[in-house]
Amino acid sequence: MFQFDSDLPSALERRGISRRTFLGFCAAMTATLALPPRFIPRVQAALEGADRPILIWREFQDCAGNTESLLRSSHPAIADIVLELFSLEYHETVMAGAGKQAEAAMEKVIQEQKGKYLAVIEGAIPMGQGGVFCTVGGRTALDIARQVCSNAAATIAVGACAWDGGLVRGAPNPTEAVGVQEAVPGIKVVNLGGCPHNAANTVAVLVHYLTFKELPALDQYGRPLFAYGNIIHDQCERRAHYDAGRFVEEWGDEGHRKGWCLYKMGCKGPQTNYNCPRVGWNDGTSWPVKSGHGCIGCAGPRFWDTMDPFYNRLPNVPGFGADVTAGQVGLGITAATALAFGAHGVASAVRAQVRPKEAVEKPDANKLPAETPAIQATEEKPE
Ligand code: SF4
Ligand code: SF4
Known part of the structure; x- marks a missing residue:
């Protein structure tokens, strides 16, 4: 859906992001991950050599606040850098495609990139009455989440609603909403609670994944310790x-x-x-x-x-x-x-x-x- 240059530095330059800004981004991400400064060159090298993993970002019972939290980050230009680092193949709020064309693009990724792409979930998932309280393209959120998350390398739940149901789950919870880890048990998930999530932490999780080829250490709620490890x-x-x-x-x-x-x-x-x-x-x-x-x-x-x-x-x-x-x-x-x-x-x-x-x-x-x-x-x- 989005076209990318193969060379990250020149792609960033075309977006008006200088090398100095990019290096500042690498330093900020290293600090956010609570890593010592000696890891900055490793993060930089990993990002410059990354194969641009595919992201599928799905919104369900949400207010789009977590999307806004990401897109309105401007210093460093987190959203721009993320759009260059990852191939964002589906995101209702920012993608150009729509309708059957968009759904077909997502289906293609799931079939051809099974176990390789990352799923990002925003919003709660209603379980009541078979999940009919939230449907997209004629399918329930529950059905979509089961397919997208079960076939992903990992799922990142952004915001309180995707983590544990958040505001949507508040009593009396007529739609029986829950978070993604409860709606789709057994998947590998990173929970980024917050209302909204802090985009710096979400991007740091993605940077960690690109740099170390694995997800960061998590606490008992599935939250990364670098962000949720201290009161x-x-x-x-x-x-x-x-x-x-x-x-x-x-x-x-x-x-x-x-x-x-x-x-x-x-x-x-x-x-x-x-x-x-x-x-x-x-x-x-x-x-x-x-x-x-x-x-x-x-x-x-x-x-x-x-x-x-x-x-x-x-x-x-x-x-x-x-x-x-x-x-x-x-x-x-x-x-x-x-x-x-x-x-x-x-x-x-x-x-x-x-x-x-x-x-x-x-x-x-x-x-x-x-x-x-x-x-x-x-x-x-x-x-
Ligand atoms: S200060 Fe507290 S309420 Fe405010 S964003 Fe941080 S955790 Fe949330
Ligand atoms: S020191 Fe006071 S203001 Fe700061 S977190 Fe603790 S209770 Fe809140």
């Missing part, structure tokens, strides 16, 4: 204020103007694993907490149900009673972290944070994740 709270620039007991008490107060901690305003950073503070949003210029709003936990499992109400403070921060003050929580966390690191070393402490004991729940479209009681936001007012 936001441990990476946050407001953390010193949390530890010191300096909290925003109401929007616009002195603490808010001074950039103090947003924990009392409902910030879910202590219960959310993601790399927003490190990678940032809007071309890496900022991220929600930096701009003055608490994290709502969009990268967490079933966050629309488990993190709501978004403006109530988290109770039961692990290791502490529900009735301790926010200041005590901050000091306690510091002590607990020091103990954990002293006893087991940095690596085991991080593993303990990112690998809760609970296993991933399998299809029951309306059941909440096992850890929900621990992260359910409280109805009580901030102290």
Whole structure:
């Protein structure tokens, strides 16, 4: 569907992307993957020599927010570089073809590139009444997902809805929507939760695949550890204020103007694993907490149900009673972290944070994740 040059550098140049920008992209991807700088030349060489794997990107019950998140990335020109690195053979929002022609092109890829192409899924998949609540080209999303994902080398689920059903699955979930790993069990899948996903992480997964010929290491939810391996709270620039007991008490107060901690305003950073503070949003210029709003936990499992109400403070921060003050929580966390690191070393402490004991729940479209009681936001007012 798209025409590509065989030579990546000249193809990028034709798109107005300079070599300096491309090298900056390689450095940024290496950093996003949490690899040391010595891997930059390897990433660069791999991308320049890549055979341009084929991508099939399917949208189901979605808002196209994850597509927008990718296409609106501009520094570096992630979308342009991805369009040159991969042969994007199907994507409803950006492809030129339509109707039977587009469906035939996808069918051709599945038949001729079986086990070689990558599937990207955006949006939830309804299971109710045989899947009739979402159809494309006369076929149900469930039928399409089964065919596209089962024949792919791997599937990448972008956004909360494709991961675990997201907003679409929220109670009462009349369409019985689920994420792709539940709709099509047994496939190899990378889940990139978030509402929307951060395109830098998605591209980093693709770059990892091209560079190392395999998918990155995943956590128990199938999420890449380089992006979901640490809690936001441990990476946050407001953390010193949390530890010191300096909290925003109401929007616009002195603490808010001074950039103090947003924990009392409902910030879910202590219960959310993601790399927003490190990678940032809007071309890496900022991220929600930096701009003055608490994290709502969009990268967490079933966050629309488990993190709501978004403006109530988290109770039961692990290791502490529900009735301790926010200041005590901050000091306690510091002590607990020091103990954990002293006893087991940095690596085991991080593993303990990112690998809760609970296993991933399998299809029951309306059941909440096992850890929900621990992260359910409280109805009580901030102290
Ligand atoms: S509670 Fe939120 S604002 Fe405060 S330090 Fe943690 S992540 Fe940052
Ligand atoms: S700061 Fe929290 S709510 Fe905002 S994008 Fe990151 S994980 Fe999602």
